[in-house]
Amino acid sequence: xxxxxxxxxxxxxxxxxxxxxxxxxxxxxxxxxxxxxxxxxxxxxxxxxxxxxxxxxxxxxxxxxxxxxxxxxxxxxxxxxxxxxxxxxxxxxxxxxxxxxxxxxxxxxxxxxxxxxxxxxxxxxxxxxxxxxxxxxxxxxxxxxxxxxx
Amino acid sequence: xxxxxxxxxxxxxxxxxxxxxxxxxxxxxxxxxxxxxxxxxxxxxxxxxxxxxxxxxxxxxxxxxxxxxxxxxxxxxxxxxxxxxxxxxxxxxxxxxxxxxxxxxxxxxxxxxxxxxxxxxxxxxxxxxxxxxxxxxxxxxxxxxxxxxx
Numbered sequence: 001x002x003x004x005x006x007x008x009x010x011x012x013x014x015x016x017x018x019x020x021x022x023x024x025x026x027x028x029x030x031x032x033x034x035x036x037x038x039x040x041x042x043x044x045x046x047x048x049x050x051x052x053x054x055x056x057x058x059x060x061x062x063x064x065x066x067x068x069x070x071x072x073x074x075x076x077x078x079x080x081x082x083x084x085x086x087x088x089x090x091x092x093x094x095x096x097x098x099x100x101x102x103x104x105x106x107x108x109x110x111x112x113x114x115x116x117x118x119x120x121x122x123x124x125x126x127x128x129x130x131x132x133x134x135x136x137x138x139x140x141x142x143x144x145x146x147x148x149x150x
Numbered sequence: 151x152x153x154x155x156x157x158x159x160x161x162x163x164x165x166x167x168x169x170x171x172x173x174x175x176x177x178x179x180x181x182x183x184x185x186x187x188x189x190x191x192x193x194x195x196x197x198x199x200x201x202x203x204x205x206x207x208x209x210x211x212x213x214x215x216x217x218x219x220x221x222x223x224x225x226x227x228x229x230x231x232x233x234x235x236x237x238x239x240x241x242x243x244x245x246x247x248x249x250x251x252x253x254x255x256x257x258x259x260x261x262x263x264x265x266x267x268x269x270x271x272x273x274x275x276x277x278x279x280x281x282x283x284x285x286x287x288x289x290x291x292x293x294x295x296x297x298x299x300x
Contacts, residue, residue, distance in 0.1 A: 064198075088235035088238065
């Protein structure tokens with residue numbers, strides 16, 4: 001398997017597409033057996049739907065690809081630490097691992113996501129790693145909020 | 151607005167359809183200005199997608215109907231207490247109120263959902279009421295697990 005930065009750069013490319021489409025720039029890729037089987041950027045505003053976070057679009061695409069809602073063996077790379085909705089979805093989809101770029105600046109979000117990943121009830125554990133290309137992922141977001149939303 | 155039991159009975163009718171389709175029987179309806187604008191039952195297995203919980207399908211349908219991801223003014227009635235994924239989605243969609251039938255039997259689920267609803271960061275509060283037609287909603291689930299999954 002290629003290293004974390006390789007896949008995070010792919011997620012970052014997705015986030016940049018989001019930026020160009022005036023969406024909060026978060027990108028994600030789902031990796032299975034070393035291959036990217038799904039990629040997406042956040043499309044909440046253009047799709048008018050809170051469910052269109054990059055992570056959930058990746059879950060949907062990956063489930064279609066594998067013809068299974070169980071995504072055992074998959075790793076999700078995402079440029080921003082997930083929200084509780086996405087974290088819980090990833091846990092229920094049984095992904096093996098979640099790797100994120102920049103941490104959430106929201107303490108409650110971080111606390112909840114940590115609880116969701118660390119105390120799972122079903123027979124499963126999720127690895128959870130952050131800080132991969134953190135500066136690049138974070139700068140894209142702060143640049144977006146400075147330039148596009150002011 | 152009609153009373154809680156009226157709408158919960160509608161959600162229960164959806165759950166029964168789920169039962170008939172061999173899905174874990176959870177049903178939901180989204181109500182706006184007294185009118186049901188979306189209804190759904192859990193379709194996780196038939197759609198092969200963890201995102202197809204009744205609540206999320208209702209959010210998607212209601213957003214389409216109102217042409218807005220913001221569901222202010224809406225109340226979601228669901229036969230089973232939501233999971234963290236659905237609770238966080240409902241919070242992000244800014245629904246006013248969530249009314250559920252039977253409580254989750256999973257303590258961690260209950261704790262997380264309570265945290266998600268009670269300590270929201272955006273300028274919003276969500277009413278959260280449970281125990282409406284609890285016995286009917288719960289019996290449908292226990293009957294399903296006894297008869298269909300053994």
